[in-house]
Amino acid sequence: MDNGSQMANISNTGIGHFISDFGMLVLDLIPQSAIRNRKLENMLLDPFRRKINYLRISVTDRCNLRCRYCMPEEGITIIPHEEILTYEEILRIVRVFAIEGISKIRLTGGEPLVRKGIVDFVSRLSQIEEIKDLSLTTNGILLKEFAQDLKKAGLKRINISLDSLKKERFFQITRKDDFESVWAGIEEALRVGLFPIKINMVAIQGMNDDEIESFAQLTLHLPLIIRYIEYMPSGNGEDWKEINMLTIPQIKSRLENVGKLIPIPSDRWDGPAKRFRIEGALGEIGLIGPVSSHFCDDCNRLRLTPDGKIRTCLFSDEEIDVKELLRNGGSDRDLKGQLLVALKNKPERHTINTHQFKKCQRNMSAIGG
Numbered sequence: 572m573d574n575g576s577q578m579a580n581i582s583n584t585g586i587g588h589f590i591s592d593f594g595m596l597v598l599d600l601i602p603q604s605a606i607r608n609r610k611l612e613n614m615l616l617d618p619f620r621r622k623i624n625y626l627r628i629s630v631t632d633r634c635n636l637r638c639r640y641c642m643p644e645e646g647i648t649i650i651p652h653e654e655i656l657t658y659e660e661i662l663r664i665v666r667v668f669a670i671e672g673i674s675k676i677r678l679t680g681g682e683p684l685v686r687k688g689i690v691d692f693v694s695r696l697s698q699i700e701e702i703k704d705l706s707l708t709t710n711g712i713l714l715k716e717f718a719q720d721l722k723k724a725g726l727k728r729i730n731i732s733l734d735s736l737k738k739e740r741f742f743q744i745t746r747k748d749d750f751e752s753v754w755a756g757i758e759e760a761l762r763v764g765l766f767p768i769k770i771n772m773v774a775i776q777g778m779n780d781d782e783i784e785s786f787a788q789l790t791l792h793l794p795l796i797i798r799y800i801e802y803m804p805s806g807n808g809e810d811w812k813e814i815n816m817l818t819i820p821q822i823k824s825r826l827e828n829v830g831k832l833i834p835i836p837s838d839r840w841d842g843p844a845k846r847f848r849i850e851g852a853l854g855e856i857g858l859i860g861p862v863s864s865h866f867c868d869d870c871n872r873l874r875l876t877p878d879g880k881i882r883t884c885l886f887s888d889e890e891i892d893v894k895e896l897l898r899n900g901g902s903d904r905d906l907k908g909q910l911l912v913a914l915k916n917k918p919e920r921h922t923i924n925t926h927q928f929k930k931c932q933r934n935m936s937a938i939g940g
């Protein structure tokens with residue numbers, strides 16, 4: 572790299588537990604042999620008949636970056652160690668929830684790779700039979716060190732957050748001079764065969780909007796999925812202003828300067844991203860618009876915070892505690908009960924863009940973005 576503001580040289584590089592009436596599992600209607608054989612697909616439905624099969628787990632609220640739109644420079648008040656769920660506790664929650672129908676797990680934070688023992692934890696999670704999809708979201712700083720071990724531990728795919736391809740700007744956004752570490756992490760993830768590798772870019776007007784096209788160009792020669800995410804009103808970072816938000820239609824029209832966008836049909840593990848490929852490209856584009864086109868109708872997720880609260884929506888402060896239950900001798904049945912309470916309370920949609928909207932109390936890092 573010649574100087575700080577130059578772009579980095581990257582070109583080389585069945586009705587199982589069917590919930591009919593909330594709070595009631597119609598478990599008894601199902602033949603025991605079917606449960607033993609797990610022949611029927613378990614299903615968790617919320618009051619809006621959405622199938623909930625995805626749990627995002629924030630394993631820590633600690634982060635080694637201070638992205639301006641997420642956190643103040645001095646950080647945020649951290650959750651005391653003793654309040655953070657142990658890996659054993661998380662594994663117990665996952666095992667119970669997995670039997671009920673959770674089959675997709677994403678580990679996030681804070682920064683999940685800063686938590687000690689994360690590789691072993693991934694390995695234990697990957698052995699839970701019902702978990703069919705296990706992924707992790709990282710800022711990539713420690714990825715070079717961990718990619719190989721994570722892959723061996725059973726992690727298949729990874730999401731890496733990166734908002735600039737310019738060293739100097741990366742520093743301005745994150746307040747850490749670590750662009751090269753992240754890029755080395757991406758290269759290592761490619762080398763060890765984590766697949767797919769998704770790069771998440773939060774596009775903000777006046778911050779990095781001039782790099783929308785450069786990110787897309789990466790897909791021409793690298794098998795990366797570049798995902799553009801609308802800036803959301805959350806976190807304790809610098810104030811969210813609608814004026815700074817680039818909507819997905821605005822981003823999409825910029826991408827059309829790079830090449831023809833060919834839609835890709837979604838598959839069953841796709842989240843809310845609308846998928847495209849630039850004609851002739853090796854990689855893909857994903858567009859995620861939680862603000863401009865809320866995808867709440869298809870929301871399939873719950874979140875688990877580092878201190879053991881289930882959250883029903885990123886933008887709702889409604890939390891259902893499971894830690895107290897675990898630490899006070901609660902049974903697996905009690906845990907299932909809390910899962911059902913969470914399902915029952917899952918809101919139909921977020922209220923961003925309405926006058927009812929209130930920024931949530933917790934920072935993104937303590938929820939699991």
Ligand code: SAM
Pocket residue numbers: 634640641679680681682683708709710711730731732733771773800801802803804805806935936939940
């Ligand atoms: N440390 C990990 C990482 O960087 O991917 C996981 C946690 S981080 C909170 C998860 C994602 O949330 C990052 O991609 C980050 O850019 C995104 N994020 C944080 N605040 C956001 C906001 N206000 N709007 C949109 N995305 C945000």
